Amino acid sequence: MSRYADKLFWIVMAIIVLVITFLSYVTFFYQTTPVQSTIDENGLALKKKEPKKVRDLDHPPKPVEEVKKSEPKQEPEKPEQKTPPPPPAVKKAEPAKAPFPPMPSEYPPATAESMDTLVDGLFERVNQRTQMQFGQALFEEHTMLDSGMRLEARATSVWKIIPQNYKAQILQILTNQYTLIACNIAKIVNCTPNNTPSISIIDSSGHEIAYQNSSGSQILE
Secondary structure (H helix, E strand, O other): OHHHHHHHHHHHHHHHHHHHHHHHHHHHHHHHOOOOOEEOOOOOEEOOOOOOOOOOOOOOOOOOOHHHOOOOOOOOOOOOOOOOOOOOOOOOOOOOOOOOOOOOOOOOOOOHHHHHHHHHHHHHHHHHHHHHHHOOOOEEEEEEEOOOOEEEEEEOHHHHOOOHHHHHHHHHHHHHHHHHHHHHHHOOOOOEOOEOOEEEEEOOOOOEEEEEEOOEEEEOO
């Protein structure tokens, strides 16, 4: 009877040792493995599948801001400095060509002796206009020839520097006004289409440089 009891005791002790060993193994396994795994048919451990992410329609993901992109930053291009265009050339203003003061259309009755006074007044007005624009007188003296048929005026050196159109204007004014004096006022000549007083302008040497009469006009210098 004692021999049977001894065998039973050792069998129970062996079972207890096996149980303790199994429990120790299981406890150690679970403590060293943080992620639970499953074993397939071949005895290989399979990783636990993570749950799929569900897209939240009410709270969409925020877009990635461009300051946060990984692309390299490009430096802003410097604007090209354009050279300002040169200012437009300013043309020098030409002196205004004021018209000659108008002569009166009628004169009081005059004699041949008063012709010098009338012509002096005419040349004085022209010379004043010339001095305003060119700084000196245009005529030095004058002489009536052929009983008032022709007025000869001696021009100064300023005649050479005045424009051609200005010379023609002076010649026309002298002719018109002298004709008015000689024919309509002084009654020195009997004015007819072929017998009209004329203007002759000469230089300091006595050479004719311009003239105007009933047949036309000419500016020689």
